[in-house]
Amino acid sequence: MMVKVCGITNQADADAAAGAGALGFNFYRPSPRYVDPESAAAIVTPAGVLRVGVFVNEPRAVEIARQARLDVIQLHGDEQAAPAGFPVWKAFRVTSDFSMDRLTFPAEAFLLDAPGELYGGSGHTFDWTRAKGAADWTRAKGAADWSRAKGAERKILLAGGLGPDNVQQAIATARPWGVDACSRLELRPGIKDHAKVARFIELALTA
Numbered sequence: 144m145m146v147k148v149c150g151i152t153n154q155a156d157a158d159a160a161a162g163a164g165a166l167g168f169n170f171y172r173p174s175p176r177y178v179d180p181e182s183a184a185a186i187v188t189p190a191g192v193l194r195v196g197v198f199v200n201e202p203r204a205v206e207i208a209r210q211a212r213l214d215v216i217q218l219h220g221d222e223q224a225a226p227a228g229f230p231v232w233k234a235f236r237v238t239s240d241f242s243m244d245r246l247t248f249p250a251e252a253f254l255l256d257a258p259g260e261l262y263g264g265s266g267h268t269f270d271w272t273r274a275k276g277a278a279d280w281t282r283a284k285g286a287a288d289w290s291r292a293k294g295a296e297r298k299i300l301l302a303g304g305l306g307p308d309n310v311q312q313a314i315a316t317a318r319p320w321g322v323d324a325c326s327r328l329e330l331r332p333g334i335k336d337h338a339k340v341a342r343f344i345e346l347a348l349t350a
Contacts, residue, residue, distance in 0.1 A: 145321025
């Protein structure tokens with residue numbers, strides 16, 4: 144199970160997320176969790192933990208990714224193409240009219256999130272059975288085309304309103320490759336509750 148803790152803005156919060164497989168750094172300026180590339184680069188993460196950058200329609204994504212020492216670029220906007228040089232995760236808001244056909248974007252993983260006014264960190268959930276449907280769809284679709292070409296199955300990350308109280312139920316329902324949490328692990332936007340972070344990771348990994 145890939146466990147991602149997003150909205151990391153400082154070293155103490157990164158340290159508190161020990162055990163997670165990925166940490167997310169938000170480079171979308173309107174977000175209350177925004178961190179500049181230089182500050183993100185200075186945050187030390189353990190070897191093997193993916194450094195994931197969150198971007199929204201950012202033309203300088205690759206440049207920022209290099210500055211911030213990222214491993215993955217995560218796209219949350221209306222991007223029509225994947226930037227070159229980095230693995231890409233693509234986020235989609237699962238609205239009532241969401242179509243699985245959107246999962247043909249050239250990404251190695253898809254993050255399915257709840258709709259909200261801002262990009263990311265809304266604290267709201269969505270119907271997790273739709274994420275399970277997406278996971279099944281990508282397996283079937285990938286076997287026919289994308290996976291055959293790339294040699295890998297595209298993966299589903301479940302996000303949106305996840306916390307220690309519901310992550311195991313979410314995993315049992317959706318059977319995703321990974322889970323991603325942010326706002327419900329916070330004391331306030333951009334500052335983590337370390338006890339909640341540790342508990343979330345523990346419960347996700349033992350689900």
